[in-house]
Amino acid sequence: MHSLPDIASQVRRDIVRMVHGVQSGHPGGSLGCTDFLTALYFKIMKHDPAFQMNAAGEDVFILSNGHISPVFYSVLARSGYFPVSELASFRKLNTRLQGHPATHEHLPGVRIASGSLGQGMSVAIGAALSKKLNGDTQLVYSLHGDGELQEGQIWEAVMFAAHHKVDNLIATIDWNGQQIDGPTDRVISLGNLVQKFEAFGWLTLEMRGNDMDDVIAVLEKAKSVTRQGKPVVILMHTQMGKGVDFMENDHNWHGIAPNDEQLAKALAQLPETMGDY
Numbered sequence: 001m002h003s004l005p006d007i008a009s010q011v012r013r014d015i016v017r018m019v020h021g022v023q024s025g026h027p028g029g030s031l032g033c034t035d036f037l038t039a040l041y042f043k044i045m046k047h048d049p050a051f052q053m054n055a056a057g058e059d060v061f062i063l064s065n066g067h068i069s070p071v072f073y074s075v076l077a078r079s080g081y082f083p084v085s086e087l088a089s090f091r092k093l094n095t096r097l098q099g100h101p102a103t104h105e106h107l108p109g110v111r112i113a114s115g116s117l118g119q120g121m122s123v124a125i126g127a128a129l130s131k132k133l134n135g136d137t138q139l140v141y142s143l144h145g146d147g148e149l150q151e152g153q154i155w156e157a158v159m160f161a162a163h164h165k166v167d168n169l170i171a172t173i174d175w176n177g178q179q180i181d182g183p184t185d186r187v188i189s190l191g192n193l194v195q196k197f198e199a200f201g202w203l204t205l206e207m208r209g210n211d212m213d214d215v216i217a218v219l220e221k222a223k224s225v226t227r228q229g230k231p232v233v234i235l236m237h238t239q240m241g242k243g244v245d246f247m248e249n250d251h252n253w254h255g256i257a258p259n260d261e262q263l264a265k266a267l268a269q270l271p272e273t274m275g276d277y
């Protein structure tokens with residue numbers, strides 16, 4: 001068994017290699033959310049790579065910020081949902097690994113099409129409600145960008161979830177302070193997200209999203225506070241581009257690809273632990 005940090009290192013290699021391979025895609029948010037997604041798929045969630053769309057008896061993960069598909073695809077492949085070699089087809093014509101995940105492609109592990117920001121919170125809440133109706137005690141997890149919170153639909157859904165006591169949902173916000181056009185504070189400031197979610201009736205936790213021990217501890221804590229009548233949100237502090245020094249905290253790496261020289265520099269910082277695809 002590989003340690004979680006070892007898996008995360010390989011996932012980060014996959015991300016930069018996939019985006020470099022087609023000279024397009026989104027490395028920044030992917031690298032920042034790698035520790036979180038590694039923890040979810042390799043330790044926290046009950047899930048089955050044999051994949052059933054309805055997820056009966058399984059935890060569900062909804063990726064709302066669909067542009068960070070490289071980290072999602074890598075973690076799915078490395079968990080056994082589809083062959084790791086298929087990562088090489090990322091963003092190519094007719095691939096199942098579209099730039100933004102789509103159910104139409106029937107890629108195991110993908111339950112919603114995402115990329116049009118703002119929709120995943122509503123979908124996750126629907127999935128959580130359906131679990132309640134079905135008497136299914138597993139949880140729904142979701143991930144959202146901080147810039148994505150500028151979408152009005154998010155706040156409609158946030159109000160709805162509190163009102164309807166959707167307490168089997170753990171939503172996580174990638175609070176990296178960056179978005180496509182610059183720092184969130186410069187584009188549209190999000191203010192104090194902890195206070196905002198509390199005011200909306202949610203149970204809030206904060207996490208150091210690039211510290212694997214803290215990621216595990218806070219996710220375990222989040223599980224323990226579900227079913228108390230309130231939806232749960234984790235405000236996850238991350239660095240865009242985490243793990244590749246020249247990409248860290250720089251919004252310019254939101255959605256551009258490294259060139260050959262930059263790829264070599266990046267890979268030198270990320271030990272190969274499970275074998276490259």
Ligand SMILES: Cc1ncc(C[n+]2csc(CCOP(=O)(O)OP(=O)(O)O)c2C)c(N)n1
Pocket residue numbers: 028029030065067068115116117118144145146147148149174176178179180181240254
């Ligand atoms: C509805 C919608 N509007 C605009 C976009 C274009 N877009 C893609 S990513 C992005 C920035 C999102 O910022 P954030 O959620 O913080 O992601 P990060 O840059 O941190 O990865 C925007 C505006 C989109 N995908 N969907």
Ligand SMILES: [Mg+2]
Pocket residue numbers: 145146147174175176177178179
């Ligand atoms: Mg962001």
